[in-house]
Amino acid sequence: MLIIAAVIFGAVAGALVLFLVRYRARRGHVASQVRGNTRLEISWTGAAALILVVLAVLTFSRLHGMVTPAASGDHAGAVFATVDQPSAPGGHALHIKIIGRQFIWRFDYPNGAYSYEELTVPINMTVVVDIYAVDVNHSWWVPKLGGKFDAIPGYVNHTWFKITRPGVFVGQCAELCGQHHAEMIATVRAIPLAAWEAWVGRQKQLIARAGVEGQAAHAKLNSQTGAAQVENP
Amino acid sequence: MATRAAPLPQIASHRVERERRDWTSWITTTDHKRIGILYLATCMVFFLIGGVEAVLMRSQLAVPNNTLINAEHYNQLVTMHGTTMIFLFVVPVWAGFANYLVPLMIGARDMAFPRLNALSYWLFVSGGVVFYASVFWSPPDAGWFSYTPLSNGTYSPTAGQDTWIYLIHLTGLASAIGAINIVVTIATMRAPGMGWGRLPLFCWGILTQAIMLIVAIPVIGAAVTMLLTDRHFHTCYFDPRCGGSPLLWQHLFWFFGHPEVYIMILPGFGVISEVLPVFARKPIFGYKAIAASTVGIAFLSVLVWAHHMFTAPIPLVVLAFFMLSSMAIAVPTGVKVINWVATLWRGSIIFKTPLYFACGFLVLFTLGGLSGVMLAIFPIDWQVHGSYFIVAHFHFVLVAGAVSAVMAALYYWFPKMTGRMLSESLGKLSFWFQFVGFLVTFGIQHSLGLSGMPRRVYTYNAHMDWGTDNLISTVGAFILATGVLLTVANVVRSLKHGVAAGPDPWRANTLEWLTTSPPPVHDFDVIPKVLSVEPMQEIRAQIAGQSRAVDRQRAEARHARSVAAIVARSARRDA
Numbered sequence: 001m002l003i004i005a006a007v008i009f010g011a012v013a014g015a016l017v018l019f020l021v022r023y024r025a026r027r028g029h030v031a032s033q034v035r036g037n038t039r040l041e042i043s044w045t046g047a048a049a050l051i052l053v054v055l056a057v058l059t060f061s062r063l064h065g066m067v068t069p070a071a072s073g074d075h076a077g078a079v080f081a082t083v084d085q086p087s088a089p090g091g092h093a094l095h096i097k098i099i100g101r102q103f104i105w106r107f108d109y110p111n112g113a114y115s116y117e118e119l120t121v122p123i124n125m126t127v128v129v130d131i132y133a134v135d136v137n138h139s140w141w142v143p144k145l146g147g148k149f150d151a152i153p154g155y156v157n158h159t160w161f162k163i164t165r166p167g168v169f170v171g172q173c174a175e176l177c178g179q180h181h182a183e184m185i186a187t188v189r190a191i192p193l194a195a196w197e198a199w200v201g202r203q204k205q206l207i208a209r210a211g212v213e214g215q216a217a218h219a220k221l222n223s224q225t226g227a228a229q230v231e232n233p
Numbered sequence: 234m235a236t237r238a239a240p241l242p243q244i245a246s247h248r249v250e251r252e253r254r255d256w257t258s259w260i261t262t263t264d265h266k267r268i269g270i271l272y273l274a275t276c277m278v279f280f281l282i283g284g285v286e287a288v289l290m291r292s293q294l295a296v297p298n299n300t301l302i303n304a305e306h307y308n309q310l311v312t313m314h315g316t317t318m319i320f321l322f323v324v325p326v327w328a329g330f331a332n333y334l335v336p337l338m339i340g341a342r343d344m345a346f347p348r349l350n351a352l353s354y355w356l357f358v359s360g361g362v363v364f365y366a367s368v369f370w371s372p373p374d375a376g377w378f379s380y381t382p383l384s385n386g387t388y389s390p391t392a393g394q395d396t397w398i399y400l401i402h403l404t405g406l407a408s409a410i411g412a413i414n415i416v417v418t419i420a421t422m423r424a425p426g427m428g429w430g431r432l433p434l435f436c437w438g439i440l441t442q443a444i445m446l447i448v449a450i451p452v453i454g455a456a457v458t459m460l461l462t463d464r465h466f467h468t469c470y471f472d473p474r475c476g477g478s479p480l481l482w483q484h485l486f487w488f489f490g491h492p493e494v495y496i497m498i499l500p501g502f503g504v505i506s507e508v509l510p511v512f513a514r515k516p517i518f519g520y521k522a523i524a525a526s527t528v529g530i531a532f533l534s535v536l537v538w539a540h541h542m543f544t545a546p547i548p549l550v551v552l553a554f555f556m557l558s559s560m561a562i563a564v565p566t567g568v569k570v571i572n573w574v575a576t577l578w579r580g581s582i583i584f585k586t587p588l589y590f591a592c593g594f595l596v597l598f599t600l601g602g603l604s605g606v607m608l609a610i611f612p613i614d615w616q617v618h619g620s621y622f623i624v625a626h627f628h629f630v631l632v633a634g635a636v637s638a639v640m641a642a643l644y645y646w647f648p649k650m651t652g653r654m655l656s657e658s659l660g661k662l663s664f665w666f667q668f669v670g671f672l673v674t675f676g677i678q679h680s681l682g683l684s685g686m687p688r689r690v691y692t693y694n695a696h697m698d699w700g701t702d703n704l705i706s707t708v709g710a711f712i713l714a715t716g717v718l719l720t721v722a723n724v725v726r727s728l729k730h731g732v733a734a735g736p737d738p739w740r741a742n743t744l745e746w747l748t749t750s751p752p753p754v755h756d757f758d759v760i761p762k763v764l765s766v767e768p769m770q771e772i773r774a775q776i777a778g779q780s781r782a783v784d785r786q787r788a789e790a791r792h793a794r795s796v797a798a799i800v801a802r803s804a805r806r807d808a
Contacts, residue, residue, distance in 0.1 A: 019577040031515035031581040143685035147615020154473030174619040182690035
């Protein structure tokens with residue numbers, strides 16, 4: 001693609017510079033009054049169309065591999081990409097629900113755990129993502145894990161990725177969503193499966209404890225104000 | 234034989250109004266040339282305001298974690314800059330050039346509806362004034378395409394968003410009325426002999442643009458009305474909480490928004506098609522191909538809007554359709570570029586400022602076109618959509634494309650409008666500043682986009698490694714701004730001190746160069762008969778022929794006189 005673009009640009013810019021130098025006005029030089037050349041014009045129109053057909057064919061031939069999630073398991077190199085995909089072969093995939101809101105990302109895991117800002121996933125596992133938004137449009141984008149997919153209220157968008165090495169991948173919201181759009185960072189942390197299971201357990205404990213503490217604080221607040229005026233947060 | 238009686242002296246039965254010369258003559262004018270100049274002057278003001286907004290944004294982004302401008306003001310600048318440049322500069326600046334030039338180029342004495350023409354201008358100014366009045370209260374901040382729900386009453390509760398809606402309505406109405414005027418003028422008021430095959434290519438560009446405006450403006454008018462009623466009258470077109478669809482806004486906006494891109498660039502294509510042949514001293518290469526590709530681009534441009542929505546939840550088969558239609562536009566556009574380069578081939582090229590800007594256009598617009606083909610391929614778009622790669626792409630086509638063409642048009646037609654030449658040396662200096670400044674500002678932004686920087690962020694973290702590229706881009710923006718200011722200075726200086734131009738300083742091809750510079754109120758003393766695409770060529774040949782005939786007569790008379798003298802002398806001697 002880049003090579004084709006470079007060749008075309010080189011040809012156009014090269015011809016332009018060549019003509020500007022070669023045919024600059026000189027004494028006694030008269031411009032030849034050429035009005036066109038039908039055969040030449042038809043041939044470069046055809047050539048342009050042909051290049052585009054080749055590009056389209058190349059795109060469609062690669063598309064299946066991008067929209068279909070890969071199977072989980074050992075694979076060399078990172079694999080990722082996109083919308084509308086069928087479920088992963090073998091069904092061994094981690095389903096994550098990503099919810100965009102002003103100005104933070106929330107991640108819901110299948111087993112009741114959730115987290116904000118940072119998504120933690122196991123390596124070598126295909127991660128299938130459903131993308132939601134609750135207020136305005138956002139866009140999910142972690143550049144190293146593939147393209148971006150908009151989070152639009154009232155719609156569900158999809159993508160998938162699989163990470164083969166432990167690591168941290170940083171991205172951020174890619175659709176203007178209000179004042180603090182620039183601070184809506186998304187991080188994906190990939191860790192080995194065992195560590196991930198431990199992490200999920202700890203996260204669930206933390207969530208449960210936070211719930212208990214929250215209820216206690218709530219009850220205390222209610223007894224202080226003397227009425228059940230404080231709504232459940 | 235009929236004889237005519239000598240007119241008898243009589244008492245005037247009505248008061249003859251004195252011709253006004255003061256400022257009221259400008260605000261009451263219906264002369265297409267004065268309206269054109271009003272448009273151009275107003276657009277120049279808005280262009281400078283939009284430019285200041287751009288430089289402020291680039292200054293904020295020069296270094297990571299900068300605190301020059303806060304998030305709120307940055308979003309307002311993003312919105313004002315985009316809206317200003319599109320609705321208050323590029324679209325109306327072409328209305329200005331079209332107003333001034335189309336009647337002159339087709340050999341007419343005014344537009345078909347002069348008062349409607351004045352109405353267009355005043356609607357446009359009102360839109361701009363209402364919009365900029367919001368600066369004193371709460372400017373809009375939802376971006377120039379105001380995606381819902383962000384732009385609805387819940388998330389953008391201030392009146393700034395409403396001024397944006399009024400701006401779209403008023404400037405839209407101005408464009409639609411102006412477009413109808415242009416179409417009627419070109420369809421009915423061409424000089425005798427000017428068939429469609431002899432219409433100047435600039436007029437082809439303007440005509441096609443006008444038809445696109447008539448198609449696209451009602452759609453955006455309807456969309457912003459729906460947004461207005463959503464905001465204030467509890468309708469539910471775009472709000473998902475009560476069954477509306479944010480995607481509907483995106484479809485409606487881009488159904489207008491993509492033709493809008495070509496509305497901004499087609500007149501520019503027209504300018505390039507006029508400038509290149511004049512300075513290459515040869516006819517345009519493939520007149521028919523260029524005119525036909527203009528119409529082809531216009532047709533295709535209403536079929537590609539969803540390529541702005543490749544990352545939205547849309548079925549794959551729809552994405553595939555919009556990818557193919559978007560790629561197809563590259564064919565007529567490519568044909569134009571090759572024809573333009575071929576126009577220079579075996580010419581005798583004269584290097585004046587308009588040609589500099591036209592060649593700058595060719596180089597940079599080609600780059601913008603190539604990145605456009607990449608973006609049409611939706612899997613590539615998934616990665617670079619909404620990033621600085623996009624910012625770079627559309628500035629390549631709109632700044633290097635449309636603005637370069639505006640600059641070429643300014644340097645080319647300024648002598649006709651004012652009777653004075655712009656300074657060549659200042660013009661060329663301005664070109665190099667703009668060309669280099671542009672490449673530095675926007676070339677590097679491709680790289681920023683590929684390394685993951687999203688557009689419309691007011692700041693970024695130091696550990697993202699985007700600092701160097703951003704600093705380069707900001708330096709470029711200042712160079713570009715200097716280039717623009719050099720042209721502004723050139724215009725101001727040349728209005729008073731420019732070299733007198735005469736009617737036809739470039740030895741150009743089209744009819745506007747037949748009349749004086751600036752032209753009289755009635756444009757032409759005599760409307761000529763048009764025999765080809767380059768009527769001035771024949772007119773010049775005719776004048777040369779006439780003067781040759783006169784010379785011959787004089788020479789013969791001189792010869793006869795000398796013969797007579799010799800005869801007389803010899804007769805005297807004989808006597």
